[in-house]
Amino acid sequence: MNAYKEIAWNGLWKQNSILAQLLGLCPLLAVSTTLVNAVSLGLATILVMMLANFAISALRALIPYEIRIPVFILIIAALVTMVDLAFNAFLHDLYLVLGIFIPLIVTNCIVLARVEAFAAKNGLRASTVDGLMMGVGFVWVIALLGAVREFVGQGTVLAGIEMVFPSLSGIQVLPEDYPGFLIAILPPGAFFVLGLLIAGRNWLEARANQRALQKRLHDHPPAANAPA
Amino acid sequence: MSEPIDIPRRESGVFRISVRTAGIMLAFTLVFTALMAGTHKLTAPMLAASALAEKQRLIGEVLPAAAYDNELMADAILLAPNRYLGLDDVTSLWRARKNGAPAALVLETAAANGYGGRIGLIVAVAADGRLLAVRVISHKETPGLGDYIDPKKDRNKARPWITQFSGKGFESIARDKWRVKKDGGQFDQMAGATISARAVTNASGRALAWALENRETLFALPANSRFEADGGKP
Numbered sequence: 068m069n070a071y072k073e074i075a076w077n078g079l080w081k082q083n084s085i086l087a088q089l090l091g092l093c094p095l096l097a098v099s100t101t102l103v104n105a106v107s108l109g110l111a112t113i114l115v116m117m118l119a120n121f122a123i124s125a126l127r128a129l130i131p132y133e134i135r136i137p138v139f140i141l142i143i144a145a146l147v148t149m150v151d152l153a154f155n156a157f158l159h160d161l162y163l164v165l166g167i168f169i170p171l172i173v174t175n176c177i178v179l180a181r182v183e184a185f186a187a188k189n190g191l192r193a194s195t196v197d198g199l200m201m202g203v204g205f206v207w208v209i210a211l212l213g214a215v216r217e218f219v220g221q222g223t224v225l226a227g228i229e230m231v232f233p234s235l236s237g238i239q240v241l242p243e244d245y246p247g248f249l250i251a252i253l254p255p256g257a258f259f260v261l262g263l264l265i266a267g268r269n270w271l272e273a274r275a276n277q278r279a280l281q282k283r284l285h286d287h288p289p290a291a292n293a294p295a
Numbered sequence: 296m297s298e299p300i301d302i303p304r305r306e307s308g309v310f311r312i313s314v315r316t317a318g319i320m321l322a323f324t325l326v327f328t329a330l331m332a333g334t335h336k337l338t339a340p341m342l343a344a345s346a347l348a349e350k351q352r353l354i355g356e357v358l359p360a361a362a363y364d365n366e367l368m369a370d371a372i373l374l375a376p377n378r379y380l381g382l383d384d385v386t387s388l389w390r391a392r393k394n395g396a397p398a399a400l401v402l403e404t405a406a407a408n409g410y411g412g413r414i415g416l417i418v419a420v421a422a423d424g425r426l427l428a429v430r431v432i433s434h435k436e437t438p439g440l441g442d443y444i445d446p447k448k449d450r451n452k453a454r455p456w457i458t459q460f461s462g463k464g465f466e467s468i469a470r471d472k473w474r475v476k477k478d479g480g481q482f483d484q485m486a487g488a489t490i491s492a493r494a495v496t497n498a499s500g501r502a503l504a505w506a507l508e509n510r511e512t513l514f515a516l517p518a519n520s521r522f523e524a525d526g527g528k529p
Contacts, residue, residue, distance in 0.1 A: 097437055097439075097440070098437075098439060099439075100439030100440060101439055104439045129319075130319075130323075131315075131316055131319055133316055134316055134319065134320050137320060138320065138323050141323055141324060141327055142323070142327060145327035145328075145330060145331050148331050148334070149330065149331060149334040152334045152335060152338045152342070153334060153338065155338065155341075155342055155345070156337075156338035156341035156342055156345075157338075157341075159341075159345050167435070167442070221450065223450075226450055227448070227450075230447060230448075249486055249487065252439070252440070252487065253440075253487045
């Protein structure tokens with residue numbers, strides 16, 4: 068497995084920011100009420116993570132080890148502020164959709180975690196790819212979480228899509244008189260669904276480990292006289 | 296990145312390293328503050344322009360074009376900072392007239408007590424004392440939970456939450472019933488996000504009361520003059 072493949076695999080699954088590292092839960096739980104909101108936050112997060120990893124990888128030789136965390140936080144907060152202002156000024160239509168999510172990213176500790184664990188020790192390209200892949204790993208999980216909460220909570224899929232693509236509209240999947248299941252929309256619902264997703268990941272991982280072990284036993288059976 | 300430094304035993308060495316580290320931190324702070332300030336300076340005119348365009352669009356939403364025939368943007372009053380309306384800055388207030396007679400007042404107001412802080416509102420009060428409509432100008436309510444106060448984010452597209460104020464006045468709803476149902480009033484709130492609804496409801500009630508109290512004075516003032524009165528609590 069080459070280095071970039073490994074970075075991608077780590078971001079998407081093995082070290083997935085939500086499922087494995089359980090980082091960035093604050094914006095995750097607050098915003099994953101619908102699929103459209105979730106993906107919007109996810110896209111803004113990808114952008115900030117790539118920028119933060121790039122900037123800190125570029126400046127890493129200048130940052131003294133003892134004060135790295137305050138400097139990282141300073142750089143991340145400044146980047147988020149600048150992205151927020153630039154989006155508002157130059158991409159105003161997109162800002163009307165994504166804008167509200169950008170300041171939330173400052174509270175996402177996954178950005179700081181990747182900067183500290185990866186960008187501070189690796190080159191520019193690898194760090195930017197790591198930011199991208201960690202971001203994509205964040206997006207697919209938050210999208211799944213948002214879709215489940217939206218479906219269970221209000222019986223729709225893609226509600227609010229008209230803010231992004233005015234020609235589309237959300238789909239009412241369950242009957243119109245579906246009373247809704249409020250707790251799925253409220254924060255406890257986020258914890259329930261997230262718990263199920265993490266349990267699912269752990270189950271898949273445990274099964275994969277079990278299979279690997281069986282395969283090893285099959286290929287190299289223990290000697291008959293080996294101690295039990 | 297440099298490795299952890301062995302702290303030297305001599306006091307002066309410790310001092311020198313501390314000063315050096317503080318200096319680097321200061322340098323980073325200065326550079327990034329300058330970058331932020333530069334971005335702010337560069338984008339400020341564009342942000343102001345889009346905020347103005349958005350405000351004009353919202354005025355169009357609270358006040359139907361058929362309700363007035365004067366040059367609305369020119370018939371403005373400057374409103375001094377007003378604690379009762381929650382306004383910390385000078386804002387504009389517009390006077391709509393039809394055939395020379397007062398038709399409606401359009402003013403900004405704000406609720407300081409939203410879940411995410413300040414909620415900026417714009418309201419239009421008709422000459423008959425009813426609230427024509429309320430719209431949210433700015434807010435930081437939780438996406439997907441409290442942001443239904445903005446009709447763009449409201450899932451009920453046919454009848455967004457904020458439209459329930461349209462056409463209401465103190466004749467149909469008593470002043471002390473101008474609250475969300477949870478507080479014993481007449482207006483709905485969404486379960487799980489009452490604070491947002493309460494803030495908007497109370498602020499719109501205050502704005503309506505203030506407009507009714509001051510409208511004769513306001514319509515009598517010459518255009519572009521400044522209105523200072525802080526407004527008693529009616």
